[in-house]
Amino acid sequence: MDYIISIIPQMLLGTVDTLRLFFVTIVLSIPLGVVLALGRVSSFKTLRTCISGYVCLLRGTPLMLQLLFVYYGLPFIPVIGIRLDDFPAAIFAFVLNYAAYFCEIFRAGIQSIPKGQYEAAQTLGMNYVQTMRRIVLPQVLKVILPPVSNETITLVKDTSLIYVLAMNDLLRTTRNLVQRDFNIMPFVVAGVFYLIMTMVLTYMFDKLEKKFSVYD
Amino acid sequence: MKKIDARNIIKNFGNLEVLKGIDLEVNEGEVVAVIGPSGSGKSTLLRCLNKLEIINQGTIIIDGETLVDTDAKGEPKYASGEAATKIICKMGMVFQQFNLFPHMTVLENLIEAPVNVQKRDVAEVTKEAEILLEKVGLSDKRDVYPRKLSGGQQQRVAIARALAMKPDIMLFDEPTSSLDPELTGEVLKTMRNLAEDRMTMVVVTHEMGFAREVATKVMFMADGIVQEQGCPEELFTNPKNERLQAFLQKVLH
């Protein structure tokens, strides 16, 4: 027990790095996903094709590979070749990857709204922005809540991939402790930490889903 | 006073000619019933009137204001965005599938567009909406979500929602076709009351009883052409067009 208490401060420090990556990724990738989804359902064919290509590429290759490519590969690309620090590199890869997933979730959500809803709005004189904001998006929100919840929980666990960039996130901190102390207890504690984070998220999304189920 | 003056409406979907030069004139207070076999272009005609479909050629004048006209080159020219919206708001539309907004209560459905499109005062619009709900017999449902209502109730809410915009004209596209038979009566009664209040109406319907008793004029469409039109008495008892005779044979017997 004493041992567990003694390692908790270090593990909390690692958790801060994990949470930082989590929040920044969510805050940036969701709006980007919305913009991509709107482009994906727009009437511009070239735009639609470009976005589906992007989505295909980022969903079709491992996030780990994308992470390594951004960190180690980008500097070698002519002209734009820039070297990013580990945290910005991680953010960059995570946001691009998660925006692709969110784009697909939002696209499916937008396309699940029947044509009749747009037509009713149009006959009531609503313009595009009013129709989207007042009629379509509130209904989309309800449809996408479960898959967004899933994706968000996956992100908590995916953050552990950044240990390959030698960042001291929760997982790397844990591994260091295990190797230093020849004790597997840190693994258990890390498991509990991840579990708490995902359970808090699950609880919040459940609340949201209940709020949106009033009109069923 | 002509409320709807549509001339030579031509509408194609790709190679499919759906409307082949339709004329439709509706005077103030008239109730025009549009009948005809399915696929004859009845819905498309209604949808052209409020710009849910873009016509290929023709002229549509609503309450004296031009929604679309055809220039010398044969290209349709629509009124600009804001002007078109104003014209479209003169017409209320009732769909076969109701198309209520499921995430809003009955009252919210009614006041949404008057408040956010017409920018009218919420309190005033709410008061009017409550009167409309009373008219369609749904006062007790004002805070209920549409999914909790029967089809007939939903359609009556849809009618009230359209009326909340204070339209001059009401368009109905088979308003009772997706209802159970025992629920059509309440919707038809609401429409009858509207007609008695001298609302100008265009009603696409398979309810021949309604067309016969309520309409001032009946229009029979087939193959994208108005085959015959006239007062209901004449048209139902003494049809001249062969296709109309065959159609009436089928639906009345």
Ligand SMILES: Nc1ncnc2c1ncn2[C@@H]1O[C@H](COP(=O)(O)OP(=O)(O)O)[C@@H](O)[C@H]1O
């Ligand atoms: N959006 C569309 N795209 C292609 N064809 C359509 C479209 N809407 C209607 N049609 C076709 O136009 C014809 C007339 O349809 P419609 O106006 O719905 O007939 P009605 O209401 O008299 O049954 C049908 O053949 C239908 O398949």
Ligand SMILES: [Mg+2]
């Ligand atoms: Mg139809």
